[in-house]
Amino acid sequence: MVFIVNVVKRLYNGAINKRNLITLPLNFLINFSLIFLWLQLFGHAGIVPNDIRPKINSHIAFFADLYLFGDYWNEIKNQGLSNHHIITTFATSFAFLVIGTIVVPLSIWYYLYYVKRLKYNFFNKFDYLLHYNVNTQTFSPKHFRSLFLPFFLPLFTFIILNIDHYFASQNQENFTKAKDLLAWTFYVILHVTAPILTAVYLYVFHPAGVLKCFALTLGIQNICGVFTHMLLPMAPPWFTHMYGIYDTEHVNYTQEGFAAGLTRFDAHLGSHMNTNGFHLSPIVFGAVPSIHSAIGFQCFLFLVATSTKLKNRFVKNTMHNRLSQSSDDSASDVNIEYFDLNSDKSFKLSNEQSFDQLEINDYNEQRLSQPQNEAEEYVAGSMHSYSSDALSTISGMSENAENTVSLNTNKKSPFVEYYIQDIGVSSRFYFRILNIISLPRVLGFLFITIQWWATIYLDHHYRFDLFIGMLYALFANIFINQLLLQPKIMEKFIDIRLGKKADDDNEGRTMGMRVFKGTKYEWFFDPLA
Incomplete structure:
Protein backbone atom coordinates (compact mmCIF):
# COMPACT_ATOMS: atom_id res chain seq x y z
CA MET A 1 0.00 0.00 0.00
CA VAL A 2 2.84 2.39 0.80
CA PHE A 3 4.39 1.67 -2.58
CA ILE A 4 1.09 2.30 -4.40
CA VAL A 5 0.55 5.55 -2.50
CA ASN A 6 4.05 6.72 -3.37
CA VAL A 7 3.56 5.88 -7.05
CA VAL A 8 0.25 7.76 -7.20
CA LYS A 9 1.78 10.71 -5.37
CA ARG A 10 4.71 10.88 -7.77
CA LEU A 11 2.43 10.66 -10.80
CA TYR A 12 0.13 13.34 -9.43
CA ASN A 13 2.90 15.76 -8.48
CA GLY A 14 4.75 15.10 -11.72
CA ALA A 15 1.66 15.84 -13.83
CA ILE A 16 0.41 18.82 -11.81
CA ASN A 17 3.84 20.51 -11.38
CA LYS A 18 2.82 23.44 -9.18
CA ARG A 19 -0.64 23.69 -10.73
CA ASN A 20 -3.89 22.51 -9.17
CA LEU A 21 -7.00 20.61 -10.19
CA ILE A 22 -8.57 23.84 -11.43
CA THR A 23 -5.74 25.47 -13.36
CA LEU A 24 -4.54 22.22 -14.97
CA PRO A 25 -7.87 21.45 -16.80
CA LEU A 26 -8.18 25.15 -17.67
CA ASN A 27 -4.69 25.10 -19.15
CA PHE A 28 -5.60 21.98 -21.10
CA LEU A 29 -8.75 23.58 -22.52
CA ILE A 30 -6.83 26.66 -23.63
CA ASN A 31 -4.02 24.69 -25.27
CA PHE A 32 -6.44 22.40 -27.12
CA SER A 33 -9.03 25.08 -27.92
CA LEU A 34 -8.22 25.08 -31.66
CA ILE A 35 -8.81 21.34 -31.87
CA PHE A 36 -12.19 21.74 -30.15
CA LEU A 37 -12.99 24.56 -32.58
CA TRP A 38 -12.10 22.35 -35.54
CA LEU A 39 -14.38 19.58 -34.28
CA GLN A 40 -17.24 22.04 -33.95
CA LEU A 41 -16.65 23.50 -37.43
CA PHE A 42 -16.54 20.04 -38.98
CA GLY A 43 -19.57 18.75 -37.09
CA HIS A 44 -21.72 21.76 -38.01
CA ALA A 45 -20.57 22.18 -41.62
CA GLY A 46 -23.91 20.77 -42.80
CA ILE A 47 -25.86 23.78 -41.53
CA VAL A 48 -24.47 25.97 -44.34
CA PRO A 49 -27.26 26.34 -46.95
CA ASN A 50 -26.54 24.38 -50.12
CA ASP A 51 -27.53 27.24 -52.41
CA ILE A 52 -24.64 29.41 -51.23
CA ARG A 53 -22.00 26.71 -51.33
CA PRO A 54 -19.41 26.74 -54.14
CA LYS A 55 -19.54 24.42 -57.13
CA ILE A 56 -18.21 20.90 -56.54
CA ASN A 57 -15.35 19.84 -58.79
CA SER A 58 -15.13 16.12 -59.39
CA HIS A 59 -12.14 16.24 -61.77
CA ILE A 60 -9.31 18.24 -60.18
CA ALA A 61 -8.11 15.69 -57.61
CA PHE A 62 -8.40 12.84 -60.13
CA PHE A 63 -6.28 14.50 -62.83
CA ALA A 64 -3.84 16.03 -60.33
CA ASP A 65 -3.20 12.55 -58.96
CA LEU A 310 20.31 8.46 -25.94
CA LYS A 311 23.89 9.67 -25.97
CA ASN A 312 24.66 9.18 -22.26
CA ARG A 313 26.19 12.63 -22.22
CA PHE A 314 25.97 12.91 -18.44
CA VAL A 315 28.25 9.96 -17.71
CA LYS A 316 31.10 10.92 -20.03
CA ASN A 317 34.32 11.61 -18.16
CA THR A 318 32.82 10.32 -14.94
CA MET A 319 33.35 7.05 -13.14
CA HIS A 320 30.76 4.48 -12.21
CA ASN A 321 31.33 1.44 -10.05
CA ARG A 322 29.49 -1.81 -10.03
CA LEU A 323 30.03 -4.28 -7.21
CA SER A 324 29.68 -7.98 -7.78
CA GLN A 325 30.23 -10.50 -5.06
CA SER A 326 30.79 -14.21 -5.29
CA SER A 327 28.54 -16.71 -3.58
CA ASP A 328 30.65 -16.74 -0.40
CA ASP A 329 30.56 -12.91 -0.16
CA SER A 330 34.31 -12.77 0.30
CA ALA A 331 35.76 -9.25 0.29
CA SER A 332 38.64 -10.41 -1.90
CA ASP A 333 36.15 -11.31 -4.61
CA VAL A 334 34.69 -7.83 -4.85
CA ASN A 335 35.45 -6.15 -8.15
CA ILE A 336 34.69 -2.69 -9.45
CA GLU A 337 34.21 -2.07 -13.16
CA TYR A 338 34.83 1.35 -14.66
CA PHE A 339 33.50 2.62 -17.97
CA ASP A 340 34.71 5.22 -20.45
CA LEU A 341 31.87 5.92 -22.88
CA ASN A 342 34.11 8.03 -25.08
CA SER A 343 36.20 5.00 -26.01
CA ASP A 344 33.76 2.18 -25.13
CA LYS A 345 36.47 0.59 -22.97
CA SER A 346 36.35 -0.70 -19.44
CA PHE A 347 38.71 -2.11 -16.88
CA LYS A 348 38.38 -3.74 -13.49
CA LEU A 349 40.07 -3.08 -10.18
CA SER A 350 40.34 -5.49 -7.31
CA ASN A 351 39.19 -4.37 -3.93
CA GLU A 352 42.75 -3.28 -3.02
CA GLN A 353 42.57 -0.67 -5.80
CA SER A 354 38.98 0.42 -5.26
CA PHE A 355 38.00 4.05 -4.87
CA ASP A 356 37.18 5.70 -1.60
CA GLN A 357 33.54 6.47 -1.16
CA LEU A 358 32.44 9.19 -3.57
CA GLU A 359 30.91 12.32 -2.14
CA ILE A 360 27.81 13.43 -4.04
CA ASN A 361 26.90 17.10 -3.70
CA ASP A 362 23.50 18.67 -4.04
CA TYR A 363 24.29 19.31 -7.64
CA ASN A 364 21.09 20.87 -8.89
CA GLU A 365 20.88 23.72 -6.37
CA GLN A 366 24.60 24.42 -6.66
CA ARG A 367 24.37 24.82 -10.45
CA LEU A 368 21.19 26.89 -10.46
CA SER A 369 22.73 29.33 -7.98
CA GLN A 370 25.47 30.06 -10.53
CA PRO A 371 23.71 31.18 -13.75
CA GLN A 372 25.86 31.89 -16.81
CA ASN A 373 25.82 34.72 -19.33
CA GLU A 374 26.76 32.90 -22.54
CA ALA A 375 25.06 29.83 -23.98
CA GLU A 376 28.38 28.50 -25.25
CA GLU A 377 29.93 28.44 -21.77
CA TYR A 378 29.89 25.20 -19.90
CA VAL A 379 28.80 24.54 -16.38
CA ALA A 380 31.06 22.31 -14.34
CA GLY A 381 30.36 18.74 -15.35
CA SER A 382 31.69 16.60 -12.54
CA MET A 383 29.28 15.63 -9.81
CA HIS A 384 31.87 13.78 -7.79
CA SER A 385 34.72 14.73 -5.50
CA TYR A 386 37.42 12.15 -5.05
CA SER A 387 39.83 11.59 -2.21
CA SER A 388 43.55 12.06 -2.77
CA ASP A 389 44.12 8.31 -2.43
CA ALA A 390 41.55 7.55 -5.10
CA LEU A 391 43.02 10.10 -7.51
CA SER A 392 46.52 8.77 -6.97
CA THR A 393 45.23 5.28 -7.69
CA ILE A 394 43.79 6.49 -10.98
CA SER A 395 47.01 8.31 -11.80
CA GLY A 396 49.08 5.20 -11.23
CA MET A 397 46.79 3.08 -13.35
CA SER A 398 46.85 5.65 -16.17
CA GLU A 399 50.60 5.25 -16.43
CA ASN A 400 50.62 1.47 -16.44
CA ALA A 401 47.41 0.28 -18.09
CA GLU A 402 46.96 0.38 -21.86
CA ASN A 403 43.18 0.68 -21.86
CA THR A 404 42.64 2.81 -18.78
CA VAL A 405 39.86 5.34 -18.67
CA SER A 406 40.75 8.99 -19.08
CA LEU A 407 39.17 10.71 -16.11
CA ASN A 408 39.19 14.45 -16.77
CA THR A 409 37.40 15.92 -13.79
CA ASN A 410 38.13 19.45 -14.99
CA LYS A 411 36.41 18.95 -18.32
CA LYS A 412 33.13 20.83 -18.40
CA SER A 413 29.66 19.75 -19.43
CA PRO A 414 27.39 22.05 -21.44
CA PHE A 415 24.26 21.48 -19.37
CA VAL A 416 23.11 21.62 -15.79
CA GLU A 417 22.90 18.02 -14.68
CA TYR A 418 19.86 17.18 -12.59
CA TYR A 419 20.91 13.66 -11.68
CA ILE A 420 23.72 11.16 -11.52
CA GLN A 421 23.30 8.72 -14.37
CA ASP A 422 23.96 5.13 -13.40
CA ILE A 423 25.77 3.57 -16.34
CA GLY A 424 25.02 0.16 -14.90
CA VAL A 425 21.36 0.84 -15.68
CA SER A 426 21.55 2.94 -18.84
CA SER A 427 23.90 0.47 -20.55
CA ARG A 428 21.49 -2.46 -20.19
CA PHE A 429 20.72 -4.24 -23.45
CA TYR A 430 17.14 -2.99 -23.82
CA PHE A 431 18.22 0.63 -23.43
CA ARG A 432 20.96 0.01 -25.98
CA ILE A 433 18.37 -1.42 -28.38
CA LEU A 434 16.12 1.62 -27.87
CA ASN A 435 19.11 3.83 -28.56
CA ILE A 436 19.99 2.01 -31.77
CA ILE A 437 16.51 1.88 -33.28
CA GLY A 499 22.30 27.60 -16.16
CA LYS A 500 21.38 30.97 -17.69
CA LYS A 501 17.98 31.03 -15.99
CA ALA A 502 16.86 29.78 -12.62
CA ASP A 503 14.46 26.85 -12.72
CA ASP A 504 11.81 28.50 -10.55
CA ASP A 505 8.91 26.51 -12.01
CA ASN A 506 10.73 23.17 -12.29
CA GLU A 507 10.61 23.39 -16.11
CA GLY A 508 14.11 22.03 -16.58
CA ARG A 509 12.59 18.62 -15.98
CA THR A 510 10.05 16.76 -18.09
CA MET A 511 7.09 15.05 -16.46
CA GLY A 512 8.92 11.73 -16.59
CA MET A 513 11.95 13.27 -14.88
CA ARG A 514 9.73 14.71 -12.16
CA VAL A 515 8.02 11.37 -11.57
CA PHE A 516 11.31 9.44 -11.45
CA LYS A 517 13.29 12.17 -9.70
CA GLY A 518 16.07 10.71 -7.59
CA THR A 519 15.82 7.23 -9.11
CA LYS A 520 18.11 5.41 -11.52
CA TYR A 521 15.64 5.99 -14.35
CA GLU A 522 15.35 9.77 -14.31
CA TRP A 523 17.92 10.04 -17.12
CA PHE A 524 15.66 8.05 -19.48
CA PHE A 525 13.09 10.88 -19.57
CA ASP A 526 15.62 13.65 -20.18
CA PRO A 527 15.57 14.89 -23.82
CA LEU A 528 19.21 15.88 -23.38
CA ALA A 529 20.38 12.46 -22.15
Missing part, protein backbone atom coordinates in the same frame (compact mmCIF):
# COMPACT_ATOMS: atom_id res chain seq x y z
CA LEU A 66 -2.55 11.13 -62.43
CA TYR A 67 -0.31 13.88 -63.73
CA LEU A 68 1.67 14.55 -60.56
CA PHE A 69 2.22 10.95 -59.49
CA GLY A 70 1.68 8.81 -62.60
CA ASP A 71 -1.08 6.52 -63.84
CA TYR A 72 0.05 3.18 -62.44
CA TRP A 73 -3.50 1.78 -62.25
CA ASN A 74 -4.45 2.48 -65.88
CA GLU A 75 -7.11 4.91 -64.70
CA ILE A 76 -7.08 6.66 -68.07
CA LYS A 77 -8.07 3.43 -69.76
CA ASN A 78 -10.55 2.45 -67.05
CA GLN A 79 -12.35 5.79 -67.30
CA GLY A 80 -12.31 5.79 -71.10
CA LEU A 81 -10.28 9.00 -71.44
CA SER A 82 -9.15 8.63 -75.05
CA ASN A 83 -7.72 12.16 -75.24
CA HIS A 84 -5.22 11.42 -72.44
CA HIS A 85 -2.13 9.20 -72.59
CA ILE A 86 -0.49 7.17 -69.85
CA ILE A 87 3.02 8.01 -71.05
CA THR A 88 2.23 11.70 -70.56
CA THR A 89 1.38 11.14 -66.90
CA PHE A 90 4.78 9.55 -66.29
CA ALA A 91 6.55 12.46 -68.00
CA THR A 92 4.70 15.07 -65.94
CA SER A 93 5.17 12.96 -62.82
CA PHE A 94 8.93 12.90 -63.37
CA ALA A 95 8.94 16.67 -63.91
CA PHE A 96 7.04 17.15 -60.63
CA LEU A 97 9.46 14.81 -58.86
CA VAL A 98 12.50 16.77 -60.02
CA ILE A 99 11.17 20.31 -59.84
CA GLY A 100 8.53 20.15 -57.10
CA THR A 101 10.20 17.82 -54.61
CA ILE A 102 13.92 18.40 -55.27
CA VAL A 103 14.75 21.66 -57.06
CA VAL A 104 12.32 23.95 -55.24
CA PRO A 105 13.06 22.65 -51.70
CA LEU A 106 16.82 22.68 -52.29
CA SER A 107 16.58 26.21 -53.69
CA ILE A 108 14.97 27.32 -50.44
CA TRP A 109 17.66 25.42 -48.51
CA TYR A 110 20.41 27.14 -50.51
CA TYR A 111 18.82 30.57 -50.03
CA LEU A 112 18.58 30.16 -46.25
CA TYR A 113 22.05 28.78 -45.62
CA TYR A 114 24.20 30.26 -48.39
CA VAL A 115 22.47 33.54 -49.26
CA LYS A 116 21.05 34.51 -45.87
CA ARG A 117 23.96 32.59 -44.24
CA LEU A 118 21.90 31.06 -41.48
CA LYS A 119 24.27 29.54 -38.92
CA TYR A 120 21.86 27.12 -37.31
CA ASN A 121 19.28 24.54 -38.34
CA PHE A 122 16.24 26.42 -39.66
CA PHE A 123 13.85 23.71 -38.45
CA ASN A 124 15.47 23.33 -35.03
CA LYS A 125 17.53 26.24 -33.76
CA PHE A 126 19.02 24.14 -30.96
CA ASP A 127 19.65 21.10 -33.12
CA TYR A 128 23.39 21.25 -32.38
CA LEU A 129 22.90 21.17 -28.63
CA LEU A 130 20.18 18.51 -28.65
CA HIS A 131 21.38 15.94 -31.13
CA TYR A 132 25.17 16.02 -31.24
CA ASN A 133 28.22 15.78 -29.05
CA VAL A 134 28.85 19.48 -28.56
CA ASN A 135 32.53 18.90 -27.87
CA THR A 136 33.25 17.48 -31.33
CA GLN A 137 30.47 18.54 -33.71
CA THR A 138 29.88 21.81 -35.52
CA PHE A 139 26.79 22.88 -37.42
CA SER A 140 26.72 22.14 -41.13
CA PRO A 141 23.80 22.85 -43.49
CA LYS A 142 24.82 19.74 -45.42
CA HIS A 143 24.14 17.46 -42.48
CA PHE A 144 21.29 15.01 -43.03
CA ARG A 145 19.11 16.56 -40.32
CA SER A 146 19.42 20.01 -41.90
CA LEU A 147 18.44 18.59 -45.29
CA PHE A 148 15.72 16.15 -44.30
CA LEU A 149 13.81 18.54 -42.02
CA PRO A 150 12.04 20.05 -43.82
CA PHE A 151 13.61 20.16 -47.28
CA PHE A 152 13.61 16.46 -48.20
CA LEU A 153 10.13 15.84 -46.80
CA PRO A 154 8.33 16.44 -50.15
CA LEU A 155 10.65 13.94 -51.84
CA PHE A 156 10.18 11.50 -48.97
CA THR A 157 6.40 11.84 -49.28
CA PHE A 158 6.44 11.39 -53.07
CA ILE A 159 8.44 8.16 -52.80
CA ILE A 160 6.44 6.64 -49.94
CA LEU A 161 3.09 7.51 -51.54
CA ASN A 162 4.01 5.77 -54.78
CA ILE A 163 5.26 2.71 -52.90
CA ASP A 164 2.01 2.62 -50.92
CA HIS A 165 0.05 3.12 -54.14
CA TYR A 166 1.70 0.06 -55.66
CA PHE A 167 0.53 -2.16 -52.77
CA ALA A 168 -2.97 -0.64 -52.62
CA SER A 169 -4.28 -1.35 -56.11
CA GLN A 170 -8.06 -1.54 -56.40
CA ASN A 171 -8.16 -5.07 -57.78
CA GLN A 172 -10.37 -7.70 -56.22
CA GLU A 173 -7.38 -10.03 -56.00
CA ASN A 174 -5.57 -7.52 -53.79
CA PHE A 175 -8.33 -7.39 -51.17
CA THR A 176 -7.88 -9.79 -48.26
CA LYS A 177 -9.38 -10.00 -44.80
CA ALA A 178 -6.01 -9.40 -43.13
CA LYS A 179 -5.38 -6.26 -45.20
CA ASP A 180 -8.90 -5.02 -44.52
CA LEU A 181 -8.40 -5.41 -40.77
CA LEU A 182 -4.98 -3.72 -40.91
CA ALA A 183 -6.32 -0.84 -42.98
CA TRP A 184 -9.29 -0.35 -40.63
CA THR A 185 -6.99 -0.33 -37.61
CA PHE A 186 -4.78 2.43 -39.02
CA TYR A 187 -7.46 4.45 -40.78
CA VAL A 188 -10.03 4.41 -37.97
CA ILE A 189 -8.52 3.37 -34.63
CA LEU A 190 -5.03 4.88 -34.89
CA HIS A 191 -6.35 7.99 -36.59
CA VAL A 192 -7.89 8.81 -33.22
CA THR A 193 -5.43 7.20 -30.80
CA ALA A 194 -2.09 8.08 -32.48
CA PRO A 195 -2.38 11.83 -31.76
CA ILE A 196 -3.31 11.02 -28.15
CA LEU A 197 -0.33 8.67 -27.76
CA THR A 198 1.95 11.26 -29.38
CA ALA A 199 0.65 13.90 -26.98
CA VAL A 200 1.36 11.63 -23.99
CA TYR A 201 4.87 10.95 -25.27
CA LEU A 202 5.58 14.67 -25.73
CA TYR A 203 4.29 15.49 -22.25
CA VAL A 204 6.29 12.75 -20.54
CA PHE A 205 9.57 13.00 -22.47
CA HIS A 206 9.83 16.63 -23.56
CA PRO A 207 9.95 20.15 -22.10
CA ALA A 208 6.86 21.95 -20.86
CA GLY A 209 5.13 23.68 -23.77
CA VAL A 210 5.99 21.18 -26.53
CA LEU A 211 2.60 19.51 -26.11
CA LYS A 212 0.89 22.89 -26.43
CA CYS A 213 2.71 23.49 -29.73
CA PHE A 214 1.60 20.07 -30.97
CA ALA A 215 -2.02 20.86 -30.14
CA LEU A 216 -1.83 24.26 -31.84
CA THR A 217 -0.39 22.82 -35.05
CA LEU A 218 -3.11 20.17 -35.18
CA GLY A 219 -5.78 22.80 -34.63
CA ILE A 220 -4.42 25.21 -37.24
CA GLN A 221 -3.94 22.62 -39.98
CA ASN A 222 -7.35 21.00 -39.40
CA ILE A 223 -9.23 24.31 -39.32
CA CYS A 224 -7.50 25.34 -42.55
CA GLY A 225 -8.43 21.94 -43.97
CA VAL A 226 -12.14 22.35 -43.15
CA PHE A 227 -12.25 25.81 -44.74
CA THR A 228 -10.56 24.37 -47.83
CA HIS A 229 -13.16 21.60 -47.97
CA MET A 230 -15.93 24.18 -47.78
CA LEU A 231 -14.46 26.63 -50.31
CA LEU A 232 -12.90 24.13 -52.75
CA PRO A 233 -14.97 20.92 -52.56
CA MET A 234 -13.49 18.00 -54.50
CA ALA A 235 -14.58 14.43 -55.05
CA PRO A 236 -12.77 11.49 -53.43
CA PRO A 237 -11.59 8.48 -55.47
CA TRP A 238 -14.46 6.23 -54.40
CA PHE A 239 -16.86 8.68 -56.06
CA THR A 240 -15.03 8.44 -59.40
CA HIS A 241 -14.72 4.66 -59.17
CA MET A 242 -18.42 4.32 -58.31
CA TYR A 243 -20.00 6.80 -60.73
CA GLY A 244 -17.29 7.53 -63.28
CA ILE A 245 -15.38 10.68 -64.15
CA TYR A 246 -18.16 12.00 -66.41
CA ASP A 247 -20.93 11.74 -63.81
CA THR A 248 -22.89 14.91 -63.06
CA GLU A 249 -26.03 13.48 -61.48
CA HIS A 250 -24.44 12.73 -58.12
CA VAL A 251 -22.15 15.77 -57.90
CA ASN A 252 -24.32 17.67 -55.43
CA TYR A 253 -24.56 18.42 -51.73
CA THR A 254 -27.37 15.93 -51.15
CA GLN A 255 -25.02 13.05 -51.96
CA GLU A 256 -24.49 10.76 -48.97
CA GLY A 257 -21.03 9.80 -47.80
CA PHE A 258 -19.71 6.34 -48.52
CA ALA A 259 -17.41 4.13 -46.45
CA ALA A 260 -15.76 2.69 -49.61
CA GLY A 261 -13.27 -0.03 -48.65
CA LEU A 262 -14.44 0.05 -45.04
CA THR A 263 -17.62 -1.70 -46.16
CA ARG A 264 -15.50 -4.84 -46.53
CA PHE A 265 -14.61 -4.57 -42.85
CA ASP A 266 -18.31 -4.27 -42.01
CA ALA A 267 -18.96 -7.41 -44.05
CA HIS A 268 -16.28 -9.29 -42.08
CA LEU A 269 -17.95 -8.33 -38.80
CA GLY A 270 -21.52 -8.56 -40.05
CA SER A 271 -22.24 -4.96 -39.02
CA HIS A 272 -23.00 -1.57 -40.59
CA MET A 273 -20.84 0.49 -38.23
CA ASN A 274 -18.66 2.23 -40.83
CA THR A 275 -21.36 2.40 -43.48
CA ASN A 276 -23.81 4.21 -41.21
CA GLY A 277 -21.14 6.50 -39.87
CA PHE A 278 -19.97 7.72 -43.28
CA HIS A 279 -23.55 8.20 -44.47
CA LEU A 280 -23.81 10.93 -41.83
CA SER A 281 -20.62 12.74 -42.90
CA PRO A 282 -21.24 16.53 -42.96
CA ILE A 283 -18.58 17.07 -45.66
CA VAL A 284 -18.82 14.42 -48.38
CA PHE A 285 -16.68 16.26 -50.92
CA GLY A 286 -13.84 17.10 -48.56
CA ALA A 287 -11.12 15.12 -50.30
CA VAL A 288 -8.40 17.78 -50.46
CA PRO A 289 -6.55 18.05 -48.19
CA SER A 290 -6.71 14.70 -46.43
CA ILE A 291 -7.13 15.38 -42.71
CA HIS A 292 -6.01 11.81 -42.06
CA SER A 293 -2.75 12.58 -43.81
CA ALA A 294 -2.30 15.93 -42.07
CA ILE A 295 -2.85 14.51 -38.58
CA GLY A 296 -0.67 11.46 -39.20
CA PHE A 297 2.13 13.53 -40.68
CA GLN A 298 2.02 16.00 -37.80
CA CYS A 299 2.51 13.09 -35.40
CA PHE A 300 5.39 11.92 -37.58
CA LEU A 301 7.00 15.38 -37.55
CA PHE A 302 6.90 15.75 -33.77
CA LEU A 303 8.16 12.21 -33.21
CA VAL A 304 11.03 12.60 -35.67
CA ALA A 305 12.01 16.19 -34.92
CA THR A 306 11.82 16.21 -31.13
CA SER A 307 13.11 12.77 -30.17
CA THR A 308 16.83 12.39 -29.53
CA LYS A 309 19.08 9.39 -29.39
CA SER A 438 15.42 5.30 -31.93
CA LEU A 439 11.92 4.01 -31.21
CA PRO A 440 9.88 7.26 -31.59
CA ARG A 441 11.32 7.83 -35.07
CA VAL A 442 10.65 4.24 -36.12
CA LEU A 443 7.07 4.31 -34.84
CA GLY A 444 6.44 7.68 -36.50
CA PHE A 445 7.75 6.40 -39.83
CA LEU A 446 5.77 3.15 -39.67
CA PHE A 447 2.58 4.95 -38.67
CA ILE A 448 2.54 7.49 -41.51
CA THR A 449 3.65 4.91 -44.08
CA ILE A 450 0.91 2.42 -43.21
CA GLN A 451 -1.63 5.19 -42.66
CA TRP A 452 -1.08 6.44 -46.22
CA TRP A 453 -1.30 2.90 -47.56
CA ALA A 454 -4.55 2.23 -45.66
CA THR A 455 -6.11 5.44 -46.97
CA ILE A 456 -5.33 4.55 -50.59
CA TYR A 457 -6.23 0.87 -50.12
CA LEU A 458 -9.65 1.84 -48.72
CA ASP A 459 -10.17 4.17 -51.71
CA HIS A 460 -10.76 7.23 -49.51
CA HIS A 461 -8.07 9.55 -50.88
CA TYR A 462 -5.82 10.05 -53.88
CA ARG A 463 -2.08 10.44 -53.51
CA PHE A 464 -2.64 14.09 -54.37
CA ASP A 465 -4.99 14.51 -51.37
CA LEU A 466 -2.43 12.92 -49.06
CA PHE A 467 0.42 15.05 -50.42
CA ILE A 468 -1.56 18.26 -49.87
CA GLY A 469 -2.40 17.06 -46.36
CA MET A 470 1.33 16.65 -45.75
CA LEU A 471 1.93 20.24 -46.92
CA TYR A 472 -0.76 21.57 -44.56
CA ALA A 473 0.91 19.75 -41.67
CA LEU A 474 4.38 20.92 -42.69
CA PHE A 475 3.45 24.59 -43.04
CA ALA A 476 1.49 24.57 -39.77
CA ASN A 477 4.47 22.98 -38.06
CA ILE A 478 6.92 25.54 -39.47
CA PHE A 479 4.60 28.39 -38.46
CA ILE A 480 4.27 27.28 -34.82
CA ASN A 481 7.90 26.17 -34.74
CA GLN A 482 9.18 29.63 -35.74
CA LEU A 483 6.57 31.60 -33.80
CA LEU A 484 6.45 29.69 -30.51
CA LEU A 485 8.29 26.39 -30.17
CA GLN A 486 11.85 27.53 -30.90
CA PRO A 487 11.92 31.13 -29.57
CA LYS A 488 9.74 30.57 -26.51
CA ILE A 489 9.60 26.96 -25.40
CA MET A 490 12.93 25.45 -26.43
CA GLU A 491 14.99 28.59 -25.80
CA LYS A 492 13.68 28.80 -22.25
CA PHE A 493 14.36 25.11 -21.66
CA ILE A 494 17.89 25.35 -23.05
CA ASP A 495 18.62 28.49 -21.01
CA ILE A 496 17.52 26.71 -17.85
CA ARG A 497 19.64 23.67 -18.58
CA LEU A 498 22.64 25.86 -19.50
